[in-house]
Amino acid sequence: MRAFVVAVVFGVMGVSLGVLPVSAATQTTLKLPLDGTQWAITVTPDALSVSGGEKPFEDTLSFSAGVLTSATATKNGFSGFTYTSSLGFSFKAKQTSKDQGKMAWSGEVSGASIKGTMTWTKKNGSFFSYRFEGKKP
Numbered sequence: 001m002r003a004f005v006v007a008v009v010f011g012v013m014g015v016s017l018g019v020l021p022v023s024a025a026t027q028t029t030l031k032l033p034l035d036g037t038q039w040a041i042t043v044t045p046d047a048l049s050v051s052g053g054e055k056p057f058e059d060t061l062s063f064s065a066g067v068l069t070s071a072t073a074t075k076n077g078f079s080g081f082t083y084t085s086s087l088g089f090s091f092k093a094k095q096t097s098k099d100q101g102k103m104a105w106s107g108e109v110s111g112a113s114i115k116g117t118m119t120w121t122k123k124n125g126s127f128f129s130y131r132f133e134g135k136k137p
Contacts, residue, residue: 032085034063039114041134043072049128059132061105061114068093068105070118076100091116099123112136 039061045054060071067080068091077100081093094104101123107116115133122128 032063032066032083033087033089034083034085034091034109035065036063037109038062038137039134040137041114041132043118043130043132046129046131049130052126052128054128054130060137061134063091070105073103078103081105097123107132 041059041061042056043059044056057072062069063083066082068083069080070078073081077097078095081095081103083091083093083105085091089110090106090108092104092106094102096102102121103118105116105118107114112135113133114135115131118130118132120128120130
């Protein structure tokens with residue numbers, strides 16, 4: 001997985017914004033803006049997922065050392081998700097489990113609130129889509 005750092009350069013002509021690649025070794029020591037935060041969220045399936053038997057649930061998202069952890073995903077066989085963050089306000093993470101399929105998270109943080117989407121393609125091919133929102137506990 002390739003990681004990037006956003007660099008802001010101040011010069012005579014104004015501000016320049018660039019994206020620089022970060023090595024895996026550097027990424028492990030680089031603290032991302034969401035690291036150290038935790039969020040209590042409500043996850044709500046879309047109408048098609050509800051018709052497939054999915055129900056809303058409460059979850060906790062934690063960000064630490066470049067890894068997003070969902071308490072519910074962990075219970076379902078997923079380990080932490082390496083995440084990327086854009087300017088500290090949005091994030092994306094995805095992972096594949098040999099037993100549980102593929103799960104992807106994306107979201108945005110605004111102050112003490114978080115919202116976004118989560119999708120889960122189970123190993124049998126069934127696809128479920130959810131929205132989530134929450135706040136810091």
